[in-house]
Amino acid sequence: MRLLILLPLMLFIIACKRGDDTPLKNKEKFEKEHSDFATKFQNKVRDIYTEKEMHGDFIFAVVDENGLAYSFALNREILKGEESSLDNDTPIYIASSTKSFTGTLLKILEENNVLDLNNSLQEYLPKLNYGDSIETQNIAIKNLLNHTHGTFSTSMTWKTAFLGYSEGNEELINDMNTDFLFDPSGRYRYSNVGPIVAGMVAEKVTGKTWKALMKEHIFTPLQMKNTSANVSDYAIEDIRPSFTVTKERGIIEKGLYKSDITMHASGGIISTINDLAKWLAANINQDNELLDNGSWEELHTSTTTQDKKYYTYHRNGYSLGWDIAEYQNEKILTRFGGLAGISFHISFMPDKKVGVIAFSNDNRAYLLPHMMANYGYNLINKQSADSILNIEKTAFDKSFKREDNIKYPDDSHVLTVNTLNDAILGTYHNAKNWPTINIFKEGDHYIFKWGVLKGKIFRNDKGGYSSNLGVLSRDFKISNDTLMTGSLIYKR
Known part of the structure; x- marks a missing residue:
């Protein structure tokens, strides 16, 4: 009898830890610890949105080890006090943030002894031989995931990202065999190619599509019920579109420029804030529902070096799907994504056990999610958030003005x-x-x-x-x- 009484409580605690629900208690805890966060953050976003006469949506969330801790959404309807469909269950396209999911999937398959990330491309995909010009036995699956494989194909990249194709992986493999570039240096060179080929490897060894494997091994275990790698799983009008905008003419174009065939292992997931909070909490906690601690460590540790600056982030490494960077002297793992007007930010500070999700879809404001993510971190970490924002906003203002002045045919x-x-x-x-x-x-x-x-x-x-x-x-x-x-x- 005692066990029967305790069992529901235990299940509730486990669910809360995995982020399957968003306990009110977690939001209350965050609000208590950061009493002025909501007021400062929301006022700042409203001021910027109004100043720039923005269109489209902005949505933001803070996630900690217990799941979703804070969220805020803004668009023109909300600003006017009108009803809006934008909320934590609204589908958004996450673009290249998909790469961290694909890296995790391949690590899960390795942990399940389905494949070995140190084995060669030749072993798993012998048909991909680059016209016998590249020794694919020297390219490991790990190289595909951390962008050190050295190969690139324009036709394959354009077909998978934009134009579509009709003959499956066979067509893409033929494209890579006949239209490719190769850098044998082993240096980090970011592109969509590696994770897409890694997805092909996963399909070859399991007999299941990359999309089915994502659902089986990540979406379902984390109860990400509103997440999919298919556009057709949603009503198209429910997915937040890209906006191409100028101040002079307003909205030039509006639409979601993705279909099922162009949803791929480097940029092919649609999700929601509530679902993404579960994914981010799993990474923050190194949740053993997906992987053991050793596997998480490799997913979160640099496997190759890079020395690049993007906005305010100095990137010094890349794992199997995350950029390793520093922000305000804190280690931060980031994975951004963009398409047309869509800009997506997801990141976390492992030592602080806190992360951020941010999305906007006005093409002029592609730096807004990153700038407001920084503002959120600085408020949480008791930094001089307003002073830092004033400095960082200079780059945002320049990029916004540049995009605002682009001339489009009328x-x-x-x-x-x-x-x-x-x-x-x-x-x-x-x-x-x-x-x-x-x-x-x-x-x-x-x-x-x-x-x-x-x-x-x-x-x-x-x-x-x-x-x-x-x-x-x-x-x-x-x-x-x-x-x-x-x-x-x-x-x-």
């Missing part, structure tokens, strides 16, 4: 439908298996569709055409049946 330059312009209509194919380009009419204008992306066609000042595809802009020229975009040649 509808006065749109290519209007007429018999003469109809000459560009058609389907264009590339001999090197880049995705097809289709040009077709839509209402009174023309559409340039490249793979899964599409946008209106404009006349440009170079005697050709341009199209804003949301996540990127593309110039092109057409002569008879030949379309040229950059160095790529297409035939109708």
